[in-house]
Amino acid sequence: MTEKRKVSYSMIKTEQRNPKTMHIDKASTAEMLEMIQNENLNAVYAVKDALSAVEKACDAIVDGMEQGGRLIYIGAGTSGRLGVLDASECPPTFGVADDKVIGIIAGGDKCLRYASENAEDMGEAGVMDLSAYHPDEKDVVVGISVAGEADYVVKALEFAKKSGSITVGLTSNADSALAKKSDIAIVTDTGAEVITGSTRMKAGTAQKMVLNMLSTVAMIQMGYVYENLMINLKPVNKKLMDRTIRIVQDILNCDIETAETLLKNNDWNIRKAIECRKIPNKGA
Numbered sequence: 001m002t003e004k005r006k007v008s009y010s011m012i013k014t015e016q017r018n019p020k021t022m023h024i025d026k027a028s029t030a031e032m033l034e035m036i037q038n039e040n041l042n043a044v045y046a047v048k049d050a051l052s053a054v055e056k057a058c059d060a061i062v063d064g065m066e067q068g069g070r071l072i073y074i075g076a077g078t079s080g081r082l083g084v085l086d087a088s089e090c091p092p093t094f095g096v097a098d099d100k101v102i103g104i105i106a107g108g109d110k111c112l113r114y115a116s117e118n119a120e121d122m123g124e125a126g127v128m129d130l131s132a133y134h135p136d137e138k139d140v141v142v143g144i145s146v147a148g149e150a151d152y153v154v155k156a157l158e159f160a161k162k163s164g165s166i167t168v169g170l171t172s173n174a175d176s177a178l179a180k181k182s183d184i185a186i187v188t189d190t191g192a193e194v195i196t197g198s199t200r201m202k203a204g205t206a207q208k209m210v211l212n213m214l215s216t217v218a219m220i221q222m223g224y225v226y227e228n229l230m231i232n233l234k235p236v237n238k239k240l241m242d243r244t245i246r247i248v249q250d251i252l253n254c255d256i257e258t259a260e261t262l263l264k265n266n267d268w269n270i271r272k273a274i275e276c277r278k279i280p281n282k283g284a
Contacts, residue, residue: 012147012148012149012173012176013172013173013189013190013191013192014146014147014172014173014190014191014192014193014197014199014203015147015192015196015197016192016196017192017196018039018191018192018193018194018196019192020035020038020039021035021039021194021195024194024195035194036194036201039193039194039201039202040201040202040205042190042191042202043188043190043202043203043205043206043209044206044209046172046188046189046190046191046206047188047206047209047210047213049188049189050186050187050188050189050210053184053185053186053187054186054210054213054214056184057140057142057168057184057186057214058213058214058217058218058221060140060166060168060183060184061140061214061218062217062218062221062222064138064139064140064166065100065218065222066222067138068138069136069137069138069139069140070099070100070101070102070133070138070139070140071087071100071101071102071139071140071142071214071215071218072101072102072104072130072133072135072139072140072141072142072160072165073086073087073101073102073103073104073142073144073211074103074104074105074126074129074130074141074142074143074144074152074153074156074157075104075105075106075143075144075145075150075153076105076106076107076119076120076145076150076152076153077106077111077115077117077119077120077150078146078199078200078204078207079144079145079146079150079153079170079204079207080103080104080105080106080107080111080144081105081111081112082144082204082207082208082211083103083104083105083142083144083211084103084104084105084109084112085103085208085211086101086103086208086211086212086214086215087101087102087103087215088103090215090219091234092233092234092236092240093219093230093233094219094224094225094230094232094233095224095230095232095233095234096219096224096232101215102133104129104130104133104156106119106120106122106125106126106129106150106152106153107119108129119152120145120150120151120152120153121150121151121152122151122152123151123152123154123155123156124155125152126151126152126153126154126155126156126159127155127156127158127159129156130156130159130160131159134163135159135160135163135164135165136163136164136165137163137164137165139160139163139165139166140165140166140167140168141156141157141160141165141166141167141168142167142168142169142170142211142214143156143157143160143167143168143169143170143178143182144170144171144207144211145169145170145171145176145178146171146172146173146199146203146204146207147171147172147173147176147199148169148171148172148173148176148177148178148179149173149176149177149178150178153178154177154178154181157169157178157181157182158181161181161183166183166184167181167182167183167184168182168183168184168185168186169181169182169184169185169186170186170188170207170210170211171185171186171187171188172187172188172189172190172199172203172206173187173189174187174189186210188203188206188207188210190202190203190205190206226251229247229250229251230243230247231247231251231270231271232270232271233247233270235263235268241268244263244268244270245259245260245263246259247270248262248263248270248273248274251274252274259273262274
């Protein structure tokens with residue numbers, strides 16, 4: 001069992017050594033930075049190559065949300081943190097309910113700050129954590145794992161599929177269990193890392209880009225964005241209040257004073273301030 005595990009992981013690209021950075025420890029600062037940036041570009045190319053799968057996932061998310069479903073991320077380590085990050089930023093950005101986009105990380109919220117590397121091997125915990133949200137056929141569950149072999153994520157997705165949810169696997173390894181067991185496999189093939197196995201680097205960067213796409217495209221299609229403006233923005237601080245005023249100015253082509261007055265008279269609700277007839281009600 002142990003030997004088989006070692007062999008399987010030796011075949012995973014993200015665990016192999018990168019020949020382009022073999023001597024990075026002897027490089028100058030400028031040379032190190034150039035090596036890292038050259039590898040960062042691979043993350044961009046990898047996401048581009050995966051866009052057709054990302055498109056399928058986006059469409060599935062929108063279909064589910066239109067029926068009242070949710071987007072649920074579940075991951076371990078860096079992957080889990082990125083999922084929680086994306087989920088936590090949806091309510092202030094799009095004004096969506098807190099329970100519409102959910103992020104779950106192996107080991108619980110304390111692992112957002114403190115690493116717990118063994119948590120990814122706890123498959124039963126993945127099932128238990130996901131089951132607390134009672135996934136059903138309206139939900140899309142996105143499992144996030146660079147290697148695609150984290151039991152916490154794989155077992156959770158197996159449970160999600162049994163519950164009727166559409167499952168999406170976001171991984172950097174096409175032959176992984178996560179890719180094979182997902183309804184939609186998003187494979188961002190970023191290759192070997194600058195520092196061997198440190199997938200918080202370009203593999204994590206690719207995951208962040210994909211997660212941005214999944215939530216942003218879904219929110220746009222659900223009507224939470226007008227043109228390219230965040231019309232459901234929650235102005236909870238000075239910066240966001242200023243942005244809210246600018247949004248009303250842009251849409252109504254009015255001065256600051258008029259925009260601010262309209263917002264104050266409408267509880268700082270952009271939709272109400274500019275009159276609902278000017279913007280589709282979808283997403284309100």
